[in-house]
Amino acid sequence: MLTLFGKKKLTEEKVANIFVNATQALIDKGFEDMTGLINDSHEFVKRPSINPDDVGPFTLIVIAGNLQRIPEYFEAGQDKRIAEHILNKFAEIYEIDKMELAQMVADTRKLMMRKNHPSKNIPTAMAKALFCKYGLNDKQESYFKELRAPNPIFIQRLREAMDNFLWDWDGFRQRYKVAG
Numbered sequence: 001m002l003t004l005f006g007k008k009k010l011t012e013e014k015v016a017n018i019f020v021n022a023t024q025a026l027i028d029k030g031f032e033d034m035t036g037l038i039n040d041s042h043e044f045v046k047r048p049s050i051n052p053d054d055v056g057p058f059t060l061i062v063i064a065g066n067l068q069r070i071p072e073y074f075e076a077g078q079d080k081r082i083a084e085h086i087l088n089k090f091a092e093i094y095e096i097d098k099m100e101l102a103q104m105v106a107d108t109r110k111l112m113m114r115k116n117h118p119s120k121n122i123p124t125a126m127a128k129a130l131f132c133k134y135g136l137n138d139k140q141e142s143y144f145k146e147l148r149a150p151n152p153i154f155i156q157r158l159r160e161a162m163d164n165f166l167w168d169w170d171g172f173r174q175r176y177k178v179a180g
Contacts, residue, residue, distance in 0.1 A: 007177040012078065015178050016085030019066075019167060024093060026165060027062055031055045034130075037161055043154040044139040057133035062165045063090060064108040065126040073169040078180060123166065127158040 010018070035050045067086065071079045087105070091098040108129065115132055116125035131137070131150045144151045150158075 007175060009177045009179045011179055012082050013085050015172075015176070016082055016089055019082075020086055020089040020093070023062065023066065023165075023167065024090075027055065027059055030165060031058055034058065034161060037157065038134070038136070041154055041157070043141075043151040044136070045141050046139040048134065048136055048139050050134055054134075058130065060104055060108045061112070061126050061129050061133065061162075064105050064112060064129075065122050065162070065165070066167050067105060068109060068112075068122055068125075069166065069169065073173060074178065078178065081180075082178075121159075123159045123163045124155070126162040126165070127155050130158060130162070131155065 032052050035052045038048050038050055041048075063086075067083050070083055073079075074082060087098055087102050091101045094101065111132065112122075112125035112129045115128040119125070128150065136150065137145055137148060140151055140154075
């Protein structure tokens with residue numbers, strides 16, 4: 001059904017379905033590129049050797065980062081309902097209890113906030129969480145290793161890559177109207 005402005009109306013559940021399917025496809029296609037970016041980075045003195053099958057932490061970071069942004073684009077209440085639908089659909093895909101997945105995502109969001117405090121930049125938080133989850137501190141030169149901080153050149157490149165895994169809600173909302 002089209003509105004006066006030509007936007008197609010979608011239910012919250014349909015929005016979640018579109019989001020989950022597209023995000024999962026992006027994770028499936030993009031993680032190998034991410035492992036290549038990390039494993040081939042010259043900033044490390046020891047090669048990280050992240051296994052392309054070890055996608056779990058990356059997936060949680062992508063889900064957490066995207067869920068963190070939903071309140072910026074939807075009204076209070078609607079944002080929570082959409083997030084619930086998203087968690088339900090991801091729980092079905094991964095054959096995991098929804099509450100267990102919700103807790104894992106919440107823990108990942110807390111890690112992102114802690115590693116990026118006081119900044120609230122989500123792609124940077126995602127990059128720093130990825131750095132932490134894959135134990136990359138042990139692979140870098142002693143100066144940054146002792147600081148327990150990622151090399152700024154590497155983290156900027158990783159942040160730019162993580163930006164590609166954030167859903168374009170602005171573009172989505174230009175095309176679709178979400179009905180409650």
